[in-house]
Amino acid sequence: MESVESFRLRARAWLAENMPRQAGDEPPPLSDDDTSDWIRARELQRMLYAGGFAGICFPQEYGGLGLTRAHQQAFTEESIGYEMPLPLNIPTFAICAATLLDMGTEEQKRDRIGAAIRGEEVLCQFLSEPRGGSDLAGVTTRADRDGDGWILNGAKTWSTSAYAADWGLCLARTNWEVPKHRGLTMFLVPTKAPGVTMNRIRMVNGVREFCEEFFDDVWVPDSAVVGEVDAGWTVASRQLFHERNSMGGGSPYVSGRGHPRTVPKVTPLEIVRACGRTEDPRIRELVGEYLAMAAVQRQTSDRVTRAVGTGALDPAAVSLIRLLHAEGAQLSDDLAVRIAGAGVATGTGAEPGVAGRVAIGYLMRQSASLGGGSTEMARNVISERLLGMPREAAPDRDVPFKQVKQGR
Amino acid sequence: MELGLSPDQKLFQASAKGLLEKEYSLDRIRDMADGEPRWNRDWWRQGAELGWAAAIVPEELGGGSVSGEGVRDLALLAEELGAGLAPGPLLPVNVVLAGLVETHGTGPDHTAEIEALVAGESVASWAVYEPGREWSPVAPGLTATPAAGGFVLDGVKDRVEDAGQADLLLVTAATPEGVAQFLVPASAVGVTVSPQWSLDLSRSFGEVRFDGVQVTADAMVGVAGADQVIERQLQIAVVIQCAEVCAVLDRAFAMTRQWAFDRYSFGRPLASYQALKHRFADMRTWLEACHATTQAAAAAVQERSPNAAELASVAKSYVGDRSLVILQDCVQLHGGIGVTWEHDLHLYLRRATLDQALYGTPQDHRLRLADLAAI
Known part of the structure; x- marks a missing residue:
């Protein structure tokens, strides 16, 4: 295997020769059409593939380079300052392709992972349903046997960037006679299959990155099953693991650093400078509170990551960071609104301006305690797994799913 | 607080715990009469023999620390003594020593005073x-x-x-x-x-x-214009305060968690109610954050990092406020018994309330953070 240093030098030279330099980092315009970003991401991925720097940690037989995390880290470090296909990192590579690698058939691994690495295909997840997000194992999208295939019916939602994807990992119920975790199957479904209707969800800040999908008699072949029939929870658990790992920055399949261009929130530091209230001690105290909390979040994240690494804390302790992250993000939103004062009401002329962006960000305040698993679930995990408190009563436990009450 | 301790550090903590429990149990503290001295000189001298006034003093002045990182050892000690709500001049003696050591060689010589303080002969x-x-x-x-x-x-x-x-x-x-x-x-x-x-x-x-x-x-x-020396003393004071409050919170939280398992209402333990479990989850999270920020402050003060002042203020701001939120919720979860004289919780609450108030309130430290960030 090529040494990391040799790989790094080769990557450095290739990047300089072939990849476009990143433009400035001014915030993107408030627009809900990011089609061009996705076209660009695929182009950039094809360039990486052509240059032999795509899929660094994926095995060679599936189109990757079969190298180590250290090689990927070296490449990521070298890639800073260049345009990279960041929208493909999550969920395509870090969650979906990683799960297929763990659980997929040879054909699925070769075809789907290979196409993603070549920049030809984008993957997404069809997990949450309109009936509820926290109780994932209670999904009611159904898949019924039909000859040598399956027919899917149901609805999914909160699918990140599904509108830009070609394939989705869809969790459906295949057996209603057994308890909920034991009757699920994961399917690889083309997002453009006949019977799939997709809508983009418009969020209160105007962003439309999430989708909802309706499945009406969508037929997929047997070869669409990922893992075993009725063992879909095992696959979903791998997905959730890869999701948490990538959120925490631990995935080896993420290439390049930074996030796709989204609407960034305005921090208390930015608003205090923009609105010129730096002399007011009431405002200065709020800024200090923000600075303290931001530091505490970083310190706690470091400490918990180290403790989980050494075994000093149970892996469930990552929920501590998840909970504190929500608290910190929401405190930041609250403080920004208080610092902006009367400015949040009307913005700057006909534009929202910085204070208006604070206000728009505030409307999305609760997303920090909802996305990536609600804080209510994190609190259950902490109290039950870290503190050993009794589990919540669950009338659906060990009961055939068809007998579980689904509504009043 | 520290995730992994060396055998020497563990011994340092264990010996402190032993000497504290021998003399000053929580019941003894609760029953102290008005005007009674809170500790005796002999006891403090024994503590000094165990290194209670030596950690941040260089060896050539009679001091020395078990790990070679005196500020971190001092924080460990403050944790151990804080858990037992120890009386004694740990904070004032070490803060004065911080000033004397910091100025050693720059003004009048105070070597004799330093040595007497380290030995516990002087307070x-x-x-x-x-x-x-x-x-x-x-x-x-x-x-x-x-x-x-x-x-x-x-x-x-x-x-x-x-x-x-x-x-x-x-x-x-x-x-x-x-x-x-x-x-x-x-x-x-x-x-x-x-x-x-x-x-x-x-x-x-x-x-x-x-x-x-x-x-x-x-x-x-030292010399006039002692702002930097005073800053160092403040940082040492804040590290001691935050470390002992972390230990106080550990004790109060463990006690309250146990109570939730033991106390039954409507035929089930308090720990089975989701409304209460979620509050425990919040407290557990804040507790981890208090330890994390205290540890980071101790490390920065130990290393004399350029951001030591900032991290000390981050810790004091966060621990000072959060400690009271946690402790008052521990009282609430105990019910009426939590506000009785016989219960230990008020002893912890007294210590935390006093510690957040002195050497800069959380509000003072937030203003300092804004100053330090050049806002």
């Missing part, structure tokens, strides 16, 4: 607060007026910890050349100490009047 306290004033250590109202052969001190200090038992007072004073600190014997002519009511049952404080107190030029610690 010192920082006279920095003044009546009716909030935290403003570099703007003292007490004056040091140059006079023949030295200075004359006039003014009043209060909230001086262990003023009644201190042999030496490190006094902040305004001089024509800026703020300076003087090491003054408590027995000096013109010094009057009177006790002050203390919220914390195991601590005592006093008001100290300086009426034309004459000191020689040798009494000065």
Whole structure:
């Protein structure tokens, strides 16, 4: 295997020769059409593939380079300052392709992972349903046997960037006679299959990155099953693991650093400078509170990551960071609104301006305690797994799913 | 607090715990009579033999630490003693030592005083607060007026910890050349100490009047313009406070968690109610964050990092506020018994309330953070 240093030098030279330099980092315009970003991401991925720097940690037989995390880290470090296909990192590579690698058939691994690495295909997840997000194992999208295939019916939602994807990992119920975790199957479904209707969800800040999908008699072949029939929870658990790992920055399949261009929130530091209230001690105290909390979040994240690494804390302790992250993000939103004062009401002329962006960000305040698993679930995990408190009563436990009450 | 301790550090902690429990149990503290000395000199001297006043003092001045990282060892000790709500001058003696060590070699020589403090033969306290004033250590109202052969001190200090038992007072004073600190014997002519009511049952404080107190030029610690030395003392004080409050929170939280398992209502333990479980989850998260920020502050002060002042203020701001939220919720989860004299919770709450108030409130430290960030 090529040494990391040799790989790094080769990557450095290739990047300089072939990849476009990143433009400035001014915030993107408030627009809900990011089609061009996705076209660009695929182009950039094809360039990486052509240059032999795509899929660094994926095995060679599936189109990757079969190298180590250290090689990927070296490449990521070298890639800073260049345009990279960041929208493909999550969920395509870090969650979906990683799960297929763990659980997929040879054909699925070769075809789907290979196409993603070549920049030809984008993957997404069809997990949450309109009936509820926290109780994932209670999904009611159904898949019924039909000859040598399956027919899917149901609805999914909160699918990140599904509108830009070609394939989705869809969790459906295949057996209603057994308890909920034991009757699920994961399917690889083309997002453009006949019977799939997709809508983009418009969020209160105007962003439309999430989708909802309706499945009406969508037929997929047997070869669409990922893992075993009725063992879909095992696959979903791998997905959730890869999701948490990538959120925490631990995935080896993420290439390049930074996030796709989204609407960034305005921090208390930015608003205090923009609105010129730096002399007011009431405002200065709020800024200090923000600075303290931001530091505490970083310190706690470091400490918990180290403790989980050494075994000093149970892996469930990552929920501590998840909970504190929500608290910190929401405190930041609250403080920004208080610092902006009367400015949040009307913005700057006909534009929202910085204070208006604070206000728009505030409307999305609760997303920090909802996305990536609600804080209510994190609190259950902490109290039950870290503190050993009794589990919540669950009338659906060990009961055939068809007998579980689904509504009043 | 620290995730992995060396055998020496564990021994350091265990020996401190042993000496504390031998003499001052929580019941003993609860039953202390008004006016009774909170600790005795012999006990403190034994503690000094175990290194309680040595961690941040270099070996050539009689000190030394078990790990070679004195500030972190001091934080470990503050945790161990804080868990038992120890009486004794751990904070004042170490804060004074921080100032004396910091200025060693730059002004009059105080080697003898340092050695006596390290040995536990002498006790010192920082006279920095003044009546009716909030935290403003570099703007003292007490004056040091140059006079023949030295200075004359006039003014009043209060909230001086262990003023009644201190042999030496490190006094902040305004001089024509800026703020300076003087090491003054408590027995000096013109010094009057009177006790002050203390919220914390195991601590005592006093008001100290300086009426034309004459000191020689040798009494000065370092030189005038002592802002940086005072900053170092503050950082040491904050690390000790936050470390002992972390330990207090560990104890109170463990006690409350146990209570939730043992106490049954409506035929089920409190720990089975989701409304209460979620509050425990929040408290557990804040507790981890308190430890994380305290550990980061101790490491930064140990390393004398450029951001040591900032991280000390981050810790004090966060731990100071969160500790009270956690402790009051522990009281709430206990029910009425949590506000009875016999219960230990109020002893912890007293310590945490006092600690958040002194050496800069969380609000003071937030303003400092804005200053440090050049906002």
